[in-house]
């Protein structure tokens with residue numbers, strides 16, 4: 023796409039009656055396209071038509087008068103859609119469009135006597151009467167304003183075209199008065215010829231012939247007559263210095279399709295852009311008069327010829343027919359390019375990538391010039407995109423792509439929601455810091471609007487479902503289809519455990535894999551026993567039985583789920599305690615097959631504590647894999663991973679998304695426990711609370727991950743009491759080994775100051791925390807007010823971490839507000855209930871009438887008869 027005006031005039035097109043392809047018309051739409059530029063007058067009602075034209079004609083330079091458009095946004099859309107320039111009225115329009123620089127040209131109205139603006143980008147003069155227009159053009163010429171565009175009034179177009187030519191202005195001429203050779207209209211060849219200057223005695227004009235990409239094919243000469251012939255036939259026609267009109271290719275067959283005609287900057291050379299057919303332009307056996315093509319042009323030519331007919335065994339031909347191979351190669355080369363470092367290497371890899379990318383383009387009929395046109399169009403965009411990497415690619419490179427939508431929130435709150443995505447990348451990153459201290463933001467509920475309070479209590483923004491699913495879906499598909507091999511390859515990739523050769527460790531586990539310090543064994547054993555006791559107590563001693571009517575016994579009894587898969591997270595921290603929290607109730611419930619899954623360490627081994635727990639709960643195997651791949655393996659089964667009926671356990675977003683996916687796939691036939699994501703805690707503290715205890719509880723969950731959130735609701739605390747907690751938080755956090763993770767979590771954690779416990783509980787119930795800690799004087803008395811929470815920790819001597827490990831309650835709990843509808847893991851998570859009915863003959867007599875009547879209402883006769891046949895039998899047999 024040229025940026026200078028290609029010709030000394032601009033054809034204007036009326037969008038309601040554009041020129042047609044009709045060969046009989048004096049100037050067809052095709053001929054118009056050879057000129058390469060068009061002027062439009064846009065208004066509020068034809069804007070859609072204009073945008074449609076811009077969309078479909080990316081190689082045409084569009085000049086658009088937008089003075090009749092009322093909305094600035096619409097004008098910006100016109101620029102964004104690729105219009106070369108817009109002409110705007112002085113004043114408001116120009117002021118708001120100023121930032122678009124030389125793509126906006128002012129309009130000088132006909133009635134405006136003297137041009138007063140500097141017109142640095144040129145000007146459009148609306149023709150008035152001939153004298154005033156002449157005067158304006160003289161003034162503009164005197165002030166060296168360029169380019170000057172001049173409209174031609176329908177009454178005397180030729181007069182104004184002449185005026186424009188004399189003053190080097192560009193006349194805007196309605197395309198319906200243009201012709202190639204007609205008498206009553208304005209002939210285009212003559213118009214072009216009148217503005218070129220030839221310094222040759224025969225007055226021929228040198229003509230550079232190029233291909234679509236601007237590669238010079240050769241030099242020829244043109245006359246007004248040959249130009250007219252070329253425009254008429256749409257082919258390359260020139261003026262031979264010896265033999266008159268020269269129809270290129272007439273004898274050799276190497277013809278040319280005309281694409282564009284333009285003049286150079288000082289109008290002493292024509293340029294013809296053509297699509298060369300046959301062997302090439304030159305009379306010698308080469309593509310151009312300056313030798314053979316090279317680089318990308320040569321590659322494109324080769325690819326096109328391979329597409330048309332390829333020699334036996336051609337690799338390029340294979341690429342055209344094997345879509346998967348081409349896709350894989352493009353991705354492989356892109357990755358190699360990303361990894362290249364030296365200049366030589368980068369050039370090498372870019373070349374490889376271009377080869378495969380062009381194979382894709384040529385295979386789809388896309389030329390390099392199509393690509394260049396797309397590039398040019400993109401360069402015209404004014405509504406810039408943020409340019410963030412998408413989903414799986416951002417993930418792969420560890421780029422945070424979290425977004426925010428804080429539309430109606432106050433600026434301060436908007437800031438919080440935005441910053442919820444930030445993660446400290448190093449010690450220098452100031453996430454979570456305020457004046458150099460690790461501090462949570464503080465809000466007073468009395469002075470914060472309910473809407474802002476809601477925003478403040480929003481969880482850190484998660485990656486969009488679409489983005490996560492974009493990563494997880496292919497993983498699941500590959501593991502389902504590829505089994506062990508695919509599972510192993512993901513473990514090699516994500517866990518770096520490249521030496522691992524089998525994805526499963528089967529029981530019995532060798533003692534060498536469970537070597538633990540005696541105190542660790544004792545701690546696990548203590549926790550095991552408490553968890554076992556608490557979950558065993560949840561067992562129903564006997565089936566529930568109710569006689570609903572005389573002779574009708576309804577019962578409900580439970581049975582263990584036969585095969586369960588337990589996911590034990592192992593990304594940012596290895597959590598053997600989660601193995602206990604899932605394994606012990608599975609064992610107590612009597613599940614026959616217990617499969618554990620956890621990401622292995624880089625050397626392929628699994629934490630001995632997890633192996634020990636697997637051994638204690640009687641797990642049949644440990645899947646040495648994490649993330650979506652582990653979930654998929656347990657859901658569908660592989661050669662060595664046993665398929666399960668239910669998957670339980672917390673995990674990051676990939677794990678949670680995969681659990682959701684497989685539970686929705688009827689082919690998997692698997693259910694899940696709940697969405698259990700990033701850990702969170704809400705502490706309600708009053709004046710009695712020990713600031714050090716409060717801070718320690720908050721930090722115990724903040725250290726889980728940067729996506730964790732901790733909330734303090736301070737009941738009627740004074741500034742001094744709040745400061746004491748904040749001091750403790752900073753002091754304790756700074757001393758933690760995981761201080762960077764803590765800072766990431768603190769960045770989007772808050773303190774809310776409220777007046778009383780009722781207000782605190784209202785906010786807490788609305789937030790529905792995973793863990794609720796009551797650091798209150800009469801903590802136990804507040805429990806009846808709890809409506810939504812995963813697990814509650816009552817009083818100053820109950821830190822949340824006792825629940826995480828050893829008290830006996832389960833730590834696998836609903837997060838993200840799901841405590842409103844889900845329970846944490848409990849014995850019931852590993853069982854299902856079956857009901858039974860048992861009727862005597864009397865029972866059937868008692869209820870039969872109701873059954874038969876309802877079956878009749880539903881018109882289900884067989885249902886009705888199943889009762890009536892029995893009742894009849896009883897009657898017949900005296901029962």
Ligand SMILES: NC(=O)c1ccc[n+]([C@@H]2O[C@H](COP(=O)([O-])OP(=O)(O)OC[C@H]3O[C@@H](n4cnc5c(N)ncnc54)[C@H](O)[C@@H]3O)[C@@H](O)[C@H]2O)c1
Nearest residue numbers: 591592593594621648649672673674698700701726834835
């Ligand atoms: N709610 C609860 O009850 C509870 C209990 C314990 C832990 N948790 C939470 O569980 C989470 C554990 O998360 P984690 O990351 O530490 O361990 P994880 O085991 O859940 O996830 C690690 C796995 O994620 C996969 N993964 C990582 N990056 C990936 C990528 N770019 N693409 C695809 N897969 C990728 C890898 O396979 C890796 O093995 C934490 O948020 C923690 O707070 C919650």
Ligand SMILES: N[C@H](CO)Cc1c[nH]c[nH+]1
Nearest residue numbers: 597599600701702826833
């Ligand atoms: N607090 C986590 C549940 O959100 C569980 C856990 C494991 N280890 C320590 N804590």
